[in-house]
Amino acid sequence: MRIILVSGPGSGREAYIKALREFGVAFDVSESLLDLSEMHNQVRCNGFIIDVPTLLRSGAADKAEANLLMDNFPVLRINYNASSGIRGIPSGRFSGTSGDLKTFILESCNSFPARSLRGTKRANKVLNVILNRDLNSPGSQIEKSVTLNFSTEGGFFFSVSNWKKGDYAWIVVKELDDKTPIKSLVQWVVPWGRLNHFPGIGVQFLNISNQQADQIDEFIRGKKELK
Missing domain, CATH: 2.40.10.220 (predicted glycosyltransferase like domains)
Structure with missing residues (x-):
């Protein structure tokens, strides 16, 4: 199982990485949705974790990319607060109902067949x-x-x-x-x-x-x- 974390630098990303390491799950880190599309297009994964502040700083095209992810993968939008820790909101039909990071990984991502981001992109063209x-x-x-x-x-x-x-x-x-x-x-x-x-x-x-x-x-x- 492989997860892709989308998060800019900061204490939030450090907390997410620490939690993923504790869960023993393989993961990659992308600093932005633009970086995700360019650098991780062919990586086969079982789900995405998206930092909410990183998503809010994104442009319209990147937010459209996030919607594509929600339509095709388990996605958990997460936020970090020093006092309350990591909190999540599952987004999309494959993401389950729990906002708990560990539950999202073990249930939603673990049961989802790995696929690549580029495999979700489709063209209505004639070949x-x-x-x-x-x-x-x-x-x-x-x-x-x-x-x-x-x-x-x-x-x-x-x-x-x-x-x-x-x-x-x-x-x-x-x-x-x-x-x-x-x-x-x-x-x-x-x-x-x-x-x-x-x-x-x-x-x-x-x-x-x-x-x-x-x-x-x-x-x-x-x-x-x-x-």
Whole structure:
């Protein structure tokens, strides 16, 4: 289990670090939400602890980043006072109801699967892809498709074929430099004919390479043009 603490320098951060060490939990420290996005984007963690004064000093873009965290991770907003100690407010659907730091870590974070911050960021952009049910199958098992949205951990792909949850797909993305097929697991299916829905499959990437994930992240953040 790994926790990321977001806190500027001061007595509060020292108290938080002391408590985390006493709990024996692995953790990283980020001085700001901006630093978090730039320096810890690929770190897989089980939750975030955010110092309230640090959050209040943040700009609008950083506060939007905090909202993204609350939507996708266990998050505890905490404050430190020399007389009353550390007090917390759980924030978001994964964070439980206890404001106690130890309870938050042992219950909310310990039960949450580790994921990276960049994996929560999704783009509603079109990539051209090939869906293959079996790498050893004939050409009839191959389907041309496009993404409706994607992240470094998966995406939703247009399809009118007969897929079911639990199927495996091997996906080749035309726009990626590394065109090694990405083994993926179908997590949900939207069948053709459902009102106001695109038909397709939502998949989880199982063996995406670092090069592929880095390039997808660049597409999402607009640092690399789609060609």
